[in-house]
Amino acid sequence: MIDLRSDTVTKPTLAMRRAMADAEVGDDVLDGDPTVRALQDRVAAMLGKDRALFFPTGTMANAAGLWVHGRHGTEAYAHDDSHIVNWEIAGLAGLRGLQPRMVRGAPVMTLATLQAAVRSPSIHAPQSSVVCFENTHNGAGGMVTPLADLRAMADFARVTLKLPIHLDGARLWNASAATGTPLADFAACADTVMVSFSKGLGAPVGAALAGSAAHIGEAFVARKRFGGGMRQSGILAAAALHGLDHHLGRLTEDHDNAKRLAAIVADGVSDVQVVPPDTNIVMIDLPARISSATVEAKAKAQGVLVSRWNDQRIRVVCHLDASREQVERAARVLVEGLKA
Secondary structure (H helix, E strand, O other): OEEOOOHHHOOOOHHHHHHHHOOOOOOOOOOOOHHHHHHHHHHHHHHOOOEEEEEOOHHHHHHHHHHHHOOOOOEEEEEOOOHHHHOOOOHHHHHHOOEEEEEOOOOOOOHHHHHHHOOOOOOOOOOEEEEEEEOOEOOOOOEOOOHHHHHHHHHHHHHHOOOOEEEEEOOHHHHHHHHOOOHHHHHOOOOEEEEEOOOOOOOOOOEEEEEOHHHHHHHHHHHHHOOOOOOOOHHHHHHHHHHHHHOHHHHHHHHHHHHHHHHHHHHHOOOOEEOOOOOOEEEEEOOOOOOHHHHHHHHHHOOEEOEEEEOOEEEEEOOOOOOHHHHHHHHHHHHHHHHO
């Protein structure tokens, strides 16, 4: 099977497994794990933040960031197609008592759409306590929000709204690789930043939250409360460090493969709409004559796995375990399935 459902399906390479097996470890809950500390220090430096904290998942790290900034019974500004809104099982509400204030319009949040979402002051309306960005934007097909746009929104959030900012940067690595923008420049647009190791970097698990020393101190409490304290977690941190050392620099290969797949499908089928990929995710919008369930089933029968995003959209994700040859074969399978 050629599995293009997500970049989370990658298997640890033999070299990554060796790094995990050889990792120096300690009890991270009691007095710290040396490999975890090394990873946290490295990520904090890369993102230009005081400190970073290792988490088992990006969803938990997002929840901790929102725990730090949010206030119970208030709103969090978030794009209506964001991961935090749609794919984290209402953690905003369930864990922090926040309701999303939907920022609607455009494939990703913009200054104009954020401004349009601001409520007029009223004693009957909820207050807001945090603004959530996402870069790259999963629901928009891995679209990058350029640094200038992110800075404009950050200035509005901080100066006009006087609110802190959390950045869901699960694939911030991809945004940096695609644009050449330093990670720290993107991260400077937020008070806390989550990055994931289990997507483009190919680690089996893990994410980090970076921010000020005070914010990460609060996030440590949240992680403990959520059950995220880990013991000899250096075994997992070693995989993330290996990904940073050996897989970060090859992300543009995934981007090139995504562009190649998009071109083959767009050229091969006239009545589909392929969203031009910024990074490693390709969204394909289908005509009314065929459903995403049908395309998914046809592709699977030919040895290709893709994701059904909704009834008329499929998602294809290029990653470490998918070669150019496999991506091109998958694209041809999709073309044949879409023609039938």
